[in-house]
């Protein structure tokens with residue numbers, strides 16, 4: 001049974017998270033991210049907002065970088081704790097838009113589209129302010145997130161299907177007025193069905209730059225991916241780095 005305090009990453013999701021996200025746990029996905037984060041951390045500490053089951057926090061800690069995580073979900077953090085080295089990553093349970101971790105950091109990071117889990121612009125701005133408040137001067141905040149996929153939305157339509165399978169269907173619903181969206185999953189097995197809807201707020205790169213400025217930071221780099229290819233009009237996601245003066 002999922003504990004509502006764990007948000008959308010309760011026990012039932014935590015139990016399957018690493019398997020469902022297997023491609024994101026592959027060395028080719030993890031290593032370039034850990035390389036960049038270790039470089040930005042330097043001799044300092046790293047703060048992961050939405051640390052989850054430790055996909056990046058654990059390999060970063062193995063590189064010798066002290067890592068602290070913040071996460072709402074005890075179920076996800078229990079999975080992190082159960083892994084080798086899990087006890088080395090300190091975790092604060094709370095909302096990463098507002099929760100405080102002790103000490104200062106040379107890098108804070110929020111990856112895998114998790115900024116979109118904050119469903120209002122105010123909460124996303126608070127998150128930038130919270131990240132900046134944890135950084136030492138010269139420290140960096142890194143966000144990895146998709147570019148809003150509105151090119152797939154024909155005029156007059158608000159729904160984009162992204163999976164049509166045998167007994168399972170999934171679609172995104174967009175509200176272009178508020179930037180609210182949801183990802184929706186329908187699964188049918190025999191005569192039983194299940195519907196899940198997860199709310200998000202999509203956010204543009206330039207809007208993130210303004211949020212960073214509100215938090216007193218400036219854009220230092222924007223790449224298409226962790227392997228640092230240039231960000232272009234055709235990029236579908238970005239890895240952005242803002243610096244606190």
Ligand SMILES: C[S@@+](CC[C@H](N)C(=O)[O-])C[C@H]1O[C@@H](n2cnc3c(N)ncnc32)[C@H](O)[C@@H]1O
Pocket residue numbers: 006007009049050051052053054055056070071072073076094095096097111112114117118
């Ligand atoms: C997609 S998972 C990413 C986990 C990990 N960063 C990774 O890359 O595998 C999102 C994580 O963020 C957490 N999360 C979502 N919204 C949150 C919030 N407002 N405050 C704290 N944690 C949150 C979830 O519980 C979950 O563990």
